[in-house]
Amino acid sequence: MSETTGISWAHSTFNPWMGCVNVSPACEHCYAEALVTGSMGLPVWGRDAPRRRTSTRYWTQPYFWNREAEKEGKRRRGFCGSLCDVMEDRRDLDPIRLDLYRLIEHTPWLDWLLLTKRPQNFRRFLPEAWRDNPPANIWGLTTVESSDYLWRAEALKAVPFVVHGLSIEPLLEDMPTLADHLADIEWVIVGGESGEEARPMHRDWVRPIRDLCIDRGIPFHFKQWGEWSPNAPEVAREQYRFEDGLVMHRVGKHAAGRLLDGREWLEFPQPLMETLLHSLDAITTRGSLPSRGCSEPVFLNGRFELLDRRLRCFQLTWVCLVARDFGIDNLHPKQLVLGHSEDGLDLLWSQLDGRHQPFYHSSGLGP
Numbered sequence: 001m002s003e004t005t006g007i008s009w010a011h012s013t014f015n016p017w018m019g020c021v022n023v024s025p026a027c028e029h030c031y032a033e034a035l036v037t038g039s040m041g042l043p044v045w046g047r048d049a050p051r052r053r054t055s056t057r058y059w060t061q062p063y064f065w066n067r068e069a070e071k072e073g074k075r076r077r078g079f080c081g082s083l084c085d086v087m088e089d090r091r092d093l094d095p096i097r098l099d100l101y102r103l104i105e106h107t108p109w110l111d112w113l114l115l116t117k118r119p120q121n122f123r124r125f126l127p128e129a130w131r132d133n134p135p136a137n138i139w140g141l142t143t144v145e146s147s148d149y150l151w152r153a154e155a156l157k158a159v160p161f162v163v164h165g166l167s168i169e170p171l172l173e174d175m176p177t178l179a180d181h182l183a184d185i186e187w188v189i190v191g192g193e194s195g196e197e198a199r200p201m202h203r204d205w206v207r208p209i210r211d212l213c214i215d216r217g218i219p220f221h222f223k224q225w226g227e228w229s230p231n232a233p234e235v236a237r238e239q240y241r242f243e244d245g246l247v248m249h250r251v252g253k254h255a256a257g258r259l260l261d262g263r264e265w266l267e268f269p270q271p272l273m274e275t276l277l278h279s280l281d282a283i284t285t286r287g288s289l290p291s292r293g294c295s296e297p298v299f300l301n302g303r304f305e306l307l308d309r310r311l312r313c314f315q316l317t318w319v320c321l322v323a324r325d326f327g328i329d330n331l332h333p334k335q336l337v338l339g340h341s342e343d344g345l346d347l348l349w350s351q352l353d354g355r356h357q358p359f360y361h362s363s364g365l366g367p
């Protein structure tokens, strides 16, 4: 995992392999292709080219970052797949994906941001047990560069990740129907394209997305204008005029910055664990509900029902309270795993060494 990354929404990056094939207009000026096939000289791009697994030493880095994060008591976000697409449809990548899943399991202090342009493959390539109950340290993200690719948002929701994010980058056009696809989306990232061939992004394509996010309470992250900016004309090398008269200036990514209407928008979803810990602090008796993120009733018809992620969040919180009643004071929400059984929902207490033991069964206990 790279120690630092220039990406505003992640602390580090990790690539299980390098290489990919273009799949949609967002890929047209793929920086990864330019870097890997150009500067690094690796012939790993295209449908028939092999992919290159990253080195064994490189694969040890996430363990280091996990230990550091645990020591600091502060979770880190890792962007997985800046030089590849982890859901690429190639069966020869399955063994590497399996290793990646093991790595994710063994690094619970890292939130793994799996960003793909092929979200329809999550249900095929994730381990079967994860398809309906993925680990809480995986955030699923997909790129939606234009209205033609809004179907990816729906495909992403087929797996109940704790965070579903849309990476609207590079934003290539106005997206008037985006609102129809924002249900169950917990994070929206917007950015313009960078590089010599970059396509300009109109300010009024971005503003409605921001306003929608504010209306819906979705964290909005404006990563960058990219190569072209509506501001800073004094350093412009070139200009581009949209039909409505807005002039964009080629100033380069760094000069363009990321101010939108005079301020930065660098919002993140509230990580599940923090939500839980805050909720725990707020609860003093078993009967009181946490106020944030969990507003629905959770005990239905004498048993728990896993209705949506918010309920799952509450269930975990509630189990922590039950655990306290059992004299287990240091139970960490991340140590809990949910599992289904025929007559209800089993809750398993998972220890960090990977062993699981039955802890609580829904049919036997109620508020």
Ligand code: SF4
Pocket: 020, 021, 022, 023, 024, 026, 027, 030, 031, 032, 033, 082, 083, 084, 085, 117
């Ligand atoms: S999916 Fe990502 S890595 Fe692959 S070609 Fe497209 S932009 Fe590049």
